[in-house]
Each structure stands twice: as structure tokens, then as C-alpha cells.
Amino acid sequence: MKKYLSFFNIRFVNSLQYRAAAVTGIITQFAWGIMTILLFSAFYKTDASSFPMTFNQLASYIWMQQAFLALFMTWYFDTDVLESISTGNIAYELVRPIDIYNMWFTKNYANRLAKAVLRCLPIIIVAIFLPYPYNLAPPPSLEALLLTILTIFLGTSILIALSMLVCISTFYTVNNMGVRMVFLFFAEFLSGAIIPLPFFPNNIQTFINLTPFAAIQNIPFRIYVGHITGVAMYKGLALQFIWLFISILIGRLWLKKSLKKVIVQGG
């Protein structure tokens, strides 16, 4: 456990170095958040009755999304990992006495968390003080807040476990561009990163809500804004556990199988 913590630590401190990038990043995300809210407000003014949640809930959802963007960015792959597979450097990592799956997992987590820590607070603070209904509202209850925190961590874990599958596929394809793009399309769209899932057509929502992608950011944010309440919150939590278990299990088995037949040429 200790060695993974130190991997985590190295990456975390490393990513904290990029403070200037964080500042411009925060400004960018603010502008993005404001424009998104204005866009939804145009739809809200056109036809409020078709809006699947209150406008303030939507605004809170968007600000949460911007604050925790770094945790849920689907397009972020550890380039080190991809390169180590395609260049063969993975051989060095294999001789170390560590579990490679855990190492990749912690590294990815550390990178995301460091970025999110730098960015989330300024965004949350300013968003809270924006005029109603454009602000980030507090969660409906303490229970919801605690569940939000828990589900955010689980959601990030699911995303990393899924992107791990994409990384492992590199063992077979060398250039995994195609796999990555298809993954990005589904992960980005079905997780509700472009438009929140409640805005999808009603008939396909029930199906999408069961996919692993919907367990990433959709569940924590909707719990936070009070769009998922009561027993449904715990159902969401259960769904997250199930998908996390499945995706990690597949990833581990697949990695084990790939490593058995990996041939590193030359050196």
C-alpha cells in the first residue's frame, strides 16, 4: 500500500506545479460554464414545461461539472502508460515488484485529483455567490452531500477503470487511436458531459441510465442538485459499485492475460 501512496504522492505534487495553467484553466471553465447556462436559459425561456429539472438545479449541475471537470475528463489518458506499452518500456515496470494495474490506477487518480484540487475551490466559491437562479445552490441535505462526495470518488474510479480497458487494448492494436475515439464518443456523450442525461429523449434515458457511463458523473451531480433523492440515491450507489467491480475485474483479468503473452523485442 505504501508504495502506491508514494506513487500517488509523486504524481500529485508534480501536477500541483502547473499553477499558471490552472489559472487560465479556471478562467476558461468559467466562461464555458456561463455560456452553457445561458444556452440552457434560452431553452428554458422558450419552453419551461419541457425542462426536466428546475433551472437552478441545472445551473448547479453545470457548476459542479466545471468544478470537477478534471476528475471526469474522459479525454485524459495517461500518455506514459500508452507509450510504455507501444515502446516496450513496460518491460522495466514488469520487473519491479509492484502490481502494474494498481500503479497505473493510482497514477491516473493522482493526476486527476491534483488538477481538480487546484481548480474546484475558486470555481465553487464564485459560483455560490452568483445571483439566483444562476448560482451553485447548496445540496438539499447533509445526507445528499455525503453521498455526493462518496459517489464522486466512485464515479472517478469507474472512469479510470474504463479508460484502463482502452489502455490494455493497446497491447493488441499498437495504435489504439480508433479504440480511443470510439470510447471517447460514448464516454463523453453517454456520461452526460455534453448535455445532462435528463435532457435526453425520455424513451432512451431508462436504458442509458443503466450503462457504466451514466454511473460516472451523472449520479453524483444529480444527487447533489437534488434530482435523484431518497432510495434512488442508494440505487445509484449500488449501480456504481456493480460497474466498478465489473470494470476492475475485467481490466485485471485482461491485463493478466495480455501480460502472459507480451513479447518485448530488443531493448
Added chain:
Amino acid sequence: MNLYLKFFSMHLKGQMQYKFSFFLTLFGQFIGAFSSYLALYFMMTRFHKVADYTFNEVIIVFATMMFSYSIAECFMRGFDQFEKIIANGEFDRMLIRPKNIIFQIMTSKIDFSRLGKLIQAIIILAYAIPTSEIIWTADKITTLLLMIAGGTIIFSGIYIIYASLCFYTLEGLEFINIFTNGALEFGKYPISIYGKTMVKIFTYFIPYTLFQYYPFLYLVGRSQNSLYAILPIGTVFFLIPCYLLWKIGLKHYTSTGS
């Protein structure tokens, strides 16, 4: 111009050497743009209209935006990745060559896979043009073409601004993303839906409305003012401050030394 064509065919041939990888990236660009379209489609099926604009009108805006953006992205790729050109010392080599520097950067990279978005735009236009209620007279066709040309000019200008700022920062600026990717994402709807303030900002600060909102009003017949139709020509003036900024940045440039 002759030389440009030479570079053009050189890049084209180069990228065609890796056909599989090329078409894969092209496809990736296409589905990236497709998710943006799908989001628009879902929103429009739920609400039917946005600020009085119908689905058919909105997709014309979406397609022209996508069209001009992908052309600018394809041919101005050198500016888009300017921080790399500076960092690897390629820019220093360009400076000692007896040829226009902007020309050299433009020809250093032409990324045809970016045209995946263009394919998307063409498909949507092919659907939108016959199904819209616009009567396609010569002036409407000209308006549409001018909108696309104007958009290409604005986006190219933004890439030049981006590169000029790289002289100071020596690294890429995430901030500019708002004006390229952001403009593409939010500019798929007529700018007026974001409110009057945004129309003003995007007329006087960065003039997106010149090729998007105003000529669009004329195109769909919401305005009879034919002056709106030729407004995209005005985008050419946007290039002046871009060029000046570039010149100032260039003067300030000191090599990174690598």
C-alpha cells in the same frame, strides 16, 4: 501560390502514405462533431424551438460554423500548434529563410484529417438546404458562401492571435479555447439566444456575428436588410489587428535557444 500548391500536394501525399491512420483520425473528427450534432438534435426534439428559431434554421448555423471552422483548422494548423514550432527551434530556421514567415507557418502543417468535421457539415447542409423554407436565389446562395468564407477568416485570425501570444508565453494558452472550440460549440445556435450583451461582445470584441448572426437573419428571411448579406466581407478587417499583434509579438521574440 504555385509554391503553396506544391506544399499542399506534398502534405496530401505525405498523409496518404498512412491511409489507415489517416482515415481513422478523419473518422474520429467526424464522430467528435457528430456528438455535438446529436446534443443539438436532442435539445431541439425536446424543446422544438429555441428563442423562436426552428430546428432547420439552427442546423444551417451549425453547418456553416462547422464548415468554416474545419477549413481554418486544416489550413492554419501550423498556427494552432505554434508553441511546438517555437519549442523545437523550427521557427528559428524559418526566420532565416527568404520567404514570408506567415506563408511558411501555414505550409509547415496542413492537417487534412481535420476535414472530418467538413464532411459532417456537408452532410447536414445537404439535408438542410432542400428542407428549409428558404428559396435559394442567387443572393441567398452568395450569402451562405460569404458566411462560410467569413467564418474561415475569423477563425484564421484567432489562430494568428493565439500564435502571437505564444511569443510571450512560449506555451499553449488554454484560454484561447473559448474562442475556437467554444465558438464552435456555442456558435451552433444563433448568437442572439445568449442575450443582447453577448451579441454586443461578439460583434465588437471578436466579430462572430458578422458571419453568423446577421447574415443568417437575412438568409432565413427574418430580415430584409440586404446589407446584412454582405457583412461577412467585413471580417477581413478583423485580420488587421491580428496582423499587428503578430508583428508586435514577432519583434518581441527571442529564441528559446534549443
